[in-house]
Amino acid sequence: MSKDTNHELTKTMEQYLETIYDLQKKDGFATVTDIAEVRDVKAPSVTYVLQKLGDAELVNYEKYRSVTLTPEGMKIAKRLERIHETLRWFLKLIGVDEEIADEDACEIEHIVRPETVTKLTQFAEWVKGAPKSPTWLTHFREYQETGARSSECEEED
Incomplete structure (x- = not known):
């Protein structure tokens, strides 16, 4: 894991990991739009959390691309x-x-x-x-x- 190894995940971050996990099981990947719809939030909110999860190496995320969990994100x-x-x-x-x-x-x-x-x-x-x-x-x-x-x-x- 990255420099954020000791970083405590927030409830929101954990909920996003679960949402991505569910979407990934269903579709093979998640999108910002899908996550926003499931979480009932706006896309910029999703992007903000995805960047944090990406920094913690829990998701594979690049702007305008699909989102998947890393092995560590999948484990969590x-x-x-x-x-x-x-x-x-x-x-x-x-x-x-x-x-x-x-x-x-x-x-x-x-x-x-x-x-x-x-x-x-x-x-x-x-x-x-x-x-x-x-x-x-x-x-x-x-x-x-x-x-x-x-x-x-x-x-x-």
Whole structure:
């Protein structure tokens, strides 16, 4: 990576990497116009962020040409996608509406610490390997609906 190796990516920069990643998966590349449309911003705003991402060697960008992710930009975008999917899965597991879970995951993925992501990922892998409807999850869903704990969940003195 370039001289910006220690540069912290902003939420906006990460969101642009994700947008470019999605467009690149779909079309093989992204354009300033496509990015502006998806992000609902004007082209000069896109150009400004692309220049910063280019300086950090996260995108291949030349004015009036298509945009692609560098290997490092691709690595970051894929990591963000995995974090997003894990967060969205967890939020849906605990009963958050799918659309809200997706929006919240999009916000949380930019602020969550790597240690937290590791623990959530481990939890997700563990739960996915559990029986279809683990007892504790069934009890939790009943609690969400009724506000009452199952007698099986009561702690003994």
